[in-house]
Amino acid sequence: MVDTSTLLVILLLAHVVLGFWIPSYSSFEPPHRFSQKVIISLLIAGIYFVAFTLLMILLRDDDAFAWKAGLFMAIARFLPLILTPNSSKSSTLALLSREAVLIISLVAVWLVSENNAAQFQVYLAKLFTTPILAVGLAYVAMLRPASALISTILSPWIKEIDKSGSLANAGTLIGYLERLLILTFVLLEQWEAVGFLLTAKSILRFNEIQNAKVRSLSEYVLLGTLLSFSLSIGMGLLVTHILKSH
Template identity: 90%
Template sequence: MVDASALLVILLLVHVLLGFWIPRYSSFQPPHRFSQKVIINLLIAGIYFVAFTLVMILLRDDDAFAWKAGLLMAIARFLTLILTPNSPKSPTLALLSREAVLIISLVAVWLVCESNIAKLQVSLAKLLTLPVLAVGLAYVTMLRPASALISTILSPWIKEIDKSGSLANAGTLIGYLERLLILTFVLLEQWEAVGFLLTAKSILRFNEIQNAKVRSLSEYVLLGTLLSFSLSIAVGLLVTYILKPH
């Protein structure tokens, strides 16, 4: 039998292969009736049941638990397909929701199989330390709280900006990624990477700065970029100070 860590990796591999490589019902002509959709989703859930049951039978000598594990994964797959369909407005949220439910179910199967629930509780207790919580809070702050602060600071100039031709919510996502990357680089003390990121963004905006018609937009983007960088660096330095032994 494989060890516990290898079993978890195998279960994740099976999930990835089934979830992203086998043809999904959306790849075919979409069913017009709810009953057709239910039948197709039941077939996909059945594939999950067979696959995970066989894996558990082959890797763990416990047939009774194997079919229960397969049944749990099949139910999780069916519910995610029914309750979180692809939405044109928020496909990313739908995808993340489905994967979160399935991975939680998969980890639950692994924990029960390996009797690791007590060990997990001990590990989680050890993780709840000041450094881990400080880093976690810093990353969470770089998302919506930071965006709200930057938007508030830039609000006096928002009416002067022509955003025609911009992708919807692209600026918000760019800001998220930008601040998360900067925070990571600061925590790792990779200041060269911070400089490279600032240079790369400046080059991308060079053509806009050269055009006098969009000078206000360029200045607005520059303000936002400097605020984003300053806030990320400040939070990163604060967390670094907290993590250093005194």
């Protein structure tokens, strides 16, 4: 028998292999009929049932619990596949939803198998501390709240910008990733990485500043970049101060 932490890692590894390394529902052409979708989803759920049942038998030698764990994981795999759409517009949200359900289910199986459910509240209590909550709040704030603030500040110039040829929502996603990276670098006190990121983006987006047709767009992007960096660095410094004071 393996120890508790090793069991959790093995279960997570099994899910990654089953979910992403073997043919899954997403690997097939989207079925035209709901019955086809049900059949494919049942096959995948069956694989989960067999795999997790065998794992629990081998790693915990508890046949009574093993098949229940396998059935639970099979249901956790089957229901999201049926209930979430497979269209390209919602593929990211559907993938995240399916993975969240599976990870939560897998952790629940692990907690019950290890009789750790009673200690789960203790673990959560340790997580809900001021430093950890401050870091979590900072990362959340760097997404939509920061994006909304930057958009509001830049709104007077939005009509002057020609965005033809740009990828839909690419700027928003770049802004999210940029602020999360900067916040991480500041919290880790890696100022060289912050400078490198600023230099790299400035070169990439300002390389056509001599072209009058894109000058306004380049200036707009540069303004957004500086606002994004300022907010991220300021939030990082604030959280660092909170962490050091605790």
